[in-house]
Amino acid sequence: MRPPLDLTTDVVTLTEQLVDIESVSRDEQAIADHVERALRGLGHLTVSRHGHTVVARTDLGHGERVVIAGHLDTVPVNDNLPARREGDLLHGLGTCDMKGGDAVILKIAATVPQPNRDLTFILYEAEEIEAAYNGLNLLSQSDPELLAADFAILMEPSNGVVEAGCQGTMRVDVRTRGQRAHSARSWMGDNAIHKVGGVLARLADYEARTPEIDGLTYHEGLNAVFVRGGVAGNVIPDECVVEVNFRYAPDRSEEDAEAFVRAFFEGYDLQVTDIAPGARPGLDVPAAKAFVETVGGQVNPKFGWTDVARFTALGVPAVNFGPGDPSLAHRQDEHVPVAQIEECERALRTWLGGSA
């Protein structure tokens, strides 16, 4: 039996302990049990458990409430456990995405018992897989009042810099059709793969829009992510599908995004298979402004889709702010600079009026 998490240890050691509790999506029971037990031991928080999602709240009667959230799951193990400290870096699955952030949450929960704002800590399951399993998504359905807040901070890796807003994402299948024939008599058929040349030519000519929104510059992208066609080595194919991913800036609604893509591929058969809205930065909210000022004033646009958009959809302005380089997430060699974990902890503690 693994010893309980020790919230009196330093944040880097705590990160190591969290990393060493394997927690691939759909296998978060052990880590959620450890987190729940540690938080219940603190006394000043009201703790509740929802599946493998743990919620802990202060209730100090402040006029403002902030959610601080992190997911407990990781992508599959890839020969990168246990955690391994090497100089200024901590290596291993989840060090970057996002147990460094989770450790910061637990340290703040344990050591700032009288924050200057009421806090809701959420450590949740299944962020890395389909939305149907996502702990925040489930919580928004079962106990939406627990997500109510003036502002939310997701401690996803962002190099310790505030990333605001997030781009929307949309997936469409562009399909061409033809007529099968034996390839020895190809002129009897109509090659659907050849017709995809026109689709790909448009994509190659695409010029990305880079709109400025609330002072941040976003960068859209329209890309084929899959192409599939073919029946047999001696058959002229009668169908070909290009799967296209559109990443769109948060000044477009889902409807605008779809209209753009339909116009772009005019003349082709197009089917939308997936769409998720973006989120505007929302930095005009006082709580967000104060946070950005405390952590140094720098804000970057978020290109990838994160649960920030889920909060925005609930009417809660949200940002990403956590240790780790997001481009290392999901890589076998993911790691985090220990100084970033410590710096994130310090910044939050300062903002919340905790003692140094």
Next chain:
Amino acid sequence: MRPPLDLTTDVVTLTEQLVDIESVSRDEQAIADHVERALRGLGHLTVSRHGHTVVARTDLGHGERVVIAGHLDTVPVNDNLPARREGDLLHGLGTCDMKGGDAVILKIAATVPQPNRDLTFILYEAEEIEAAYNGLNLLSQSDPELLAADFAILMEPSNGVVEAGCQGTMRVDVRTRGQRAHSARSWMGDNAIHKVGGVLARLADYEARTPEIDGLTYHEGLNAVFVRGGVAGNVIPDECVVEVNFRYAPDRSEEDAEAFVRAFFEGYDLQVTDIAPGARPGLDVPAAKAFVETVGGQVNPKFGWTDVARFTALGVPAVNFGPGDPSLAHRQDEHVPVAQIEECERALRTWLGGSA
């Protein structure tokens, strides 16, 4: 136990009997046993068995020898057995490809004991699958003397018209490469699928050559038969492959064909994965000329690759001549006009000097 094949029955009934002995490639034991037993019962033929390939020869001392061959296997069953007679058509797996032709071979073997040329009947296994299993291929390695002849007739479906020569076939992979990146930051990567647009544009602009060779007009074809690319729904793909099939007229050698394709796709990474030579019509050989005259003088070019090329490579001029529409081969609803089976039997019998 199924009754033995009855070679005294009419050719259409015999076709039905052969169809009802299921013989998907690699499962030809039963049909080869039946064929071997029927041929051994005839007395005037020297019969030998090689795996599930049966060879039967006359040895009358004629100055000329002709091979008459057909494969015994079929593509997989597709809810199209047993044989079903409907008016002038016989339906079912193998009726067209090619048990009608096999029945003609068995009838000629049984009823023309004194042909005006020496004959080698070959009923062979595994034509529908990889060449490594092909009965003719195996025989050319184990007993090449059994394939020696002045002329060969493959009774593959050709609508009862002589089809001469055959086009070569070649397969190449055309590959594009790029750089992976998360699709939310697509400008950090380099999309390999987009680059395939140029490959497909060339294919769409391809104009087929239609050379005349020994009086027959061939028709080449260059087609994408597969396209594959993509890593994940949120990743810019770093590789895409177009599999291209080149069907080339028999005035090109394999080397010429490869040179053409390399020049066509100049600037792209190209790998030849498969190549088989074509066969010139070879109708200038006396035995071939006489055969064409007897069966009515009409000759069509063969576009698809068949074992005709295998004979040509052995120095034996060969043609296709059999009942059934080749475009119905491998289709669930394959069928054959019974009149074509009867007509092919009559034509061969006449050519071989048999009594009507």
